[in-house]
Amino acid sequence: MAIAAHPARWRSPAGWSLRTRLIAVMIALLTVLGLVVGGTAEIYLHRTLYAQLDVKLTETADRAQGFSGGGNGNPSPYGGLPRQGGGGGDELRSGPPPGAETGSILLNLDSNGIKTLGGVVALGQNDDGDIVNLYASLPAATIAQLSAVNPNNTATDIDLGGDLGEYRVVSRLNSKGGRVIVALSLGNTNSTLITIALVTGGAVLITLIAAGWAGAVIIRRNLKPLNRVAATATRVSELKLDRGEVELAQRVPYADTDPRTEVGAVGAALNRMLDHVGNALEARHASEMQVRQFVADASHELRTPLAAIRGYAELSRRSRQPVPDEIGHVLRRVESEAQRMTALVEDLLLLARLDAGRPLAHEPVDLTMLVVDAVSDAHAAGPRHDWQLDLPDEPVSVIGDGQRLHQVLANLLANARTHTPEGTSVVVGVGAEADAAVMRVTDYGPGIPAELQPHIFERFARGDSSRSRAAGSTGLGLSIVHAVVTAHRGTVAVRSMPGRTEFTVRLPLTDFLPAQPQSVHQYVPQVVQ
Numbered sequence: 001m002a003i004a005a006h007p008a009r010w011r012s013p014a015g016w017s018l019r020t021r022l023i024a025v026m027i028a029l030l031t032v033l034g035l036v037v038g039g040t041a042e043i044y045l046h047r048t049l050y051a052q053l054d055v056k057l058t059e060t061a062d063r064a065q066g067f068s069g070g071g072n073g074n075p076s077p078y079g080g081l082p083r084q085g086g087g088g089g090d091e092l093r094s095g096p097p098p099g100a101e102t103g104s105i106l107l108n109l110d111s112n113g114i115k116t117l118g119g120v121v122a123l124g125q126n127d128d129g130d131i132v133n134l135y136a137s138l139p140a141a142t143i144a145q146l147s148a149v150n151p152n153n154t155a156t157d158i159d160l161g162g163d164l165g166e167y168r169v170v171s172r173l174n175s176k177g178g179r180v181i182v183a184l185s186l187g188n189t190n191s192t193l194i195t196i197a198l199v200t201g202g203a204v205l206i207t208l209i210a211a212g213w214a215g216a217v218i219i220r221r222n223l224k225p226l227n228r229v230a231a232t233a234t235r236v237s238e239l240k241l242d243r244g245e246v247e248l249a250q251r252v253p254y255a256d257t258d259p260r261t262e263v264g265a266v267g268a269a270l271n272r273m274l275d276h277v278g279n280a281l282e283a284r285h286a287s288e289m290q291v292r293q294f295v296a297d298a299s300h301e302l303r304t305p306l307a308a309i310r311g312y313a314e315l316s317r318r319s320r321q322p323v324p325d326e327i328g329h330v331l332r333r334v335e336s337e338a339q340r341m342t343a344l345v346e347d348l349l350l351l352a353r354l355d356a357g358r359p360l361a362h363e364p365v366d367l368t369m370l371v372v373d374a375v376s377d378a379h380a381a382g383p384r385h386d387w388q389l390d391l392p393d394e395p396v397s398v399i400g401d402g403q404r405l406h407q408v409l410a411n412l413l414a415n416a417r418t419h420t421p422e423g424t425s426v427v428v429g430v431g432a433e434a435d436a437a438v439m440r441v442t443d444y445g446p447g448i449p450a451e452l453q454p455h456i457f458e459r460f461a462r463g464d465s466s467r468s469r470a471a472g473s474t475g476l477g478l479s480i481v482h483a484v485v486t487a488h489r490g491t492v493a494v495r496s497m498p499g500r501t502e503f504t505v506r507l508p509l510t511d512f513l514p515a516q517p518q519s520v521h522q523y524v525p526q527v528v529q
Contacts, residue, residue, distance in 0.1 A: 018226075019219050019220060022215070022219050023216055026211065026215050027208055027212050027215075030204075030207065030208055030211050031204070031208060034200075034204035034207065034208070035204070038200040038201065038204060041196070041200060042196060045192075045193060045196055046193055049189045049192065050155075050168070050189070053155075053168050053189060054155045054168070056101070056184055057155055057168060057169075057170045057182055058170070059099075060099070060100060060101070060104065060106070060184070061170055061172055061182040063097040063099060063100070064097050064106045064180050065180045095133060095134055095135065096121045096133045096135060100121045100133050101121065101184060102121055102123060103120065103121060103185050103187075104120075104121045104182065104183060105119070105120050105121070105138065105169075105182070105183035105184075106118045106121065106135075106181070106182055106183075107119070107138075107146060107147075107179075107180070107182075108178060108179075108180055109147060109178050109179040109180075109181065110176075110177075111176070111177040111178050113147055113179075115143055116178070118135060118181075119135035119136050119138050120135065120136040120137075120138060121134075121135065122134060122135070122136040142160050142164065145158065145160060146158070146160075146169060146171075146181050146183065147181070149169050149171040149181065150171060151171040151172055151173050151179050152171070153170060153172045155168055155169070155170045156170070157186065158183070160183075165186070165187055166185075166186040166187070166190065167183040167184060167186060168183065168184050168186055168189075169181065170182050170183075223263075225255075225261075225263040225264070225267070226263045228252065228253060228256050228267075229252050229263060229266055229267045229270060232251065232252045233270060241277075241281060248274060248277060248278035250274065251274060252267035252268075252270050252271050253267075257271060302345045306338055306341055306342045306345060307342070309335075310335055310338045310342065313331045313334045313335035313338065314335060344476070350483075351459070351476065351479065351480060351483055354483040354487055360400065360401035360404055360484075360487055360488070361401035361403070361404075362400070362401075363399065363401075364398075364399060365397060365398050365399070365400050365402040366395050366396075366397050367395075367397065367398060367405070367430050367437055367439060368391055368392070368395045368396055368430055369395075370402065370405060370406055370409060371389065371391070371428050371439065372389065372391075373406070374406060374410055374413055374428070375428050377410065378416075378417060381414070381417060382417040384422035384423060385416075385417055385420070385422065385423070385424055385426055386423065386424065386425040386426065387426055387428070388425060388427045389427075389428055390427055390428065390429030390430070390431075391430060392430065392431050396431065396432050396437045396509075397437075397509075398437050399508075400488045400507065401484075404484045405488070405507075407480065407484065408480075408481045409428070409439065409441070411477040411478065411480055411481050412441040412481060412503050413426070413428070413441065414477060415477055415478060416441060416501075419445060420443050420444075420445030420446070421446075424443055424444055424445045425443070425444045426441070426442070426443045426444075427440075427441075427443075428440070428441050428442075429442070435508065435509055436490070436507060436508060436509060437506070437507045437508075437509050438504060438505070438506050438507075439504075439505040439507075440502055440504050440505075441502070441503045442500065442502040442503075443501050444499055444500055445499075445501060446498060446499075447496045447497050447499060447500065447501050448494065453494060453496060456494055457478050457479055458479060459475065459476055459479040460475035460476065460479075481505075485505055488507055488508075489508055490505060490506050490507040490508065491505075491506045492504065492505045492506075
């Protein structure tokens with residue numbers, strides 16, 4: 001039976017075990033859930049932080065637009081503009097408005113787009129030595145980049161490059177026809193979003209690992225009943241159910257047959273199926289025993305009348321009275337068919353005895369001499385075939401029934417002789433391989449049809465015209481070969497193609513012989529030339 005090709009286990013989920021698929025589905029669902037929850041939280045946090053940043057931008061822009069307080073402000077040591085105008089309360093301070101965030105950018109542009117005040121808000125000391133917010137100068141390219149922002153009072157993200165990085169910028173017109181530009185750094189906001197994303201991802205990953213481990217333990221524990229059901233089915237599948245009396249005692253444990261659970265339903269169904277199969281096997285065995293007993297009884301009873309028919313036919317040919325030619329021919333045909341039927345009855349009786357498990361002889365058998373004797377007999381029966389021997393340097397012996405093993409070889413050689421044309425070479429070899437004695441019968445005839453090979457050892461199996469016979473055949477020869485070899489705990493196999501057919505018989509070696517392969521050489525004795 002051809003075995004269907006399956007993809008590699010990890011390439012296709014179809015090859016995964018149920019436990020692996022359940023864990024994979026659980027982890028996939030948890031991953032999707034974690035991504036959805038984490039993504040939703042990240043999006044909500046992003047919108048919240050940016051909304052808060054926009055509120056800050058609006059408030060800072062409002063303060064920067066209306067800030068013109070007095071005081072003794074000093075020029076910024078970071079490059080801020082010097083104070084403008086005369087003294088007194090009309091003096092404009094060059095510092096940022098109150099509440100300006102350190103690191104933010106504030107610019108006042110006149111109607112021509114020229115900066116009149118502003119820069120990066122930074123910490124510095126005033127004339128009194130106090131730490132206050134002052135303006136640090138900005139590169140001209142950065143001022144130009146900020147000045148290009150449309151004064152539509154809408155917050156915009158902009159990358160200022162260098163050490164400044166990304167900023168959230170808003171530009172609005174003031175009452176004097178100029179513009180106020182306020183930019184707040186996105187560094188802390190983006191850092192917070194990235195940190196939250198990493199923490200969420202780490203938490204999801206740790207959760208997946210813990211869930212995968214816990215799921216594997218839980219699923220393994222819950223699938224133990226299914227494993228026990230599978231183990232029962234496996235033990236049943238290893239039983240030989242094709243012949244003989246089969247005691248089908250394997251059953252799923254009672255605890256695993258609760259029909260309220262899925263596994264219990266499977267276990268209960270398997271037990272019911274095993275009950276039906278056991279009943280069927282008992283009925284089959286009873287029927288087989290009846291057929292075997294019938295065949296054995298019929299074969300035994302037919303031997304006596306067949307022997308009487310042969311005896312009377314032979315006695316009539318020895319009569320002193322002349323027998324007409326026509327009657328003589330009829331008697332010879334009766335005797336011939338009686339002999340053929342006797343051989344058939346003997347074969348059927350032998351098969352019935354082997355099927356019934358009748359013990360065979362248990363004695364050392366020299367397969368080398370057995371092969372030589374069988375080939376000599378085959379040469380006498382078919383002198384026009386080319387018989388050859390392939391023997392080892394040392395004898396090969398087994399424990400078994402020498403008469404039955406001789407019959408195995410005789411049947412194989414008769415099969416080669418009757419199903420191949422005259423002049424065909426037939427090579428008979430014997431040797432030791434590993435722990436088995438091996439006999440091979442190879443003929444170089446037309447071969448066995450491919451559709452017949454699976455049934456070649458069945459009873460009454462016959463080939464087609466491509467292996468026509470010169471003599472009659474009962475169709476039981478190879479089935480006897482198979483039965484005898486099986487009774488010796490051996491195996492027989494055939495490989496055939498046009499121009500070459502090889503039967504291989506393997507028998508267990510005796511304990512006192514080495515199990516190493518023996519060297520063989522081609523040898524054709526004079527007796528079979």
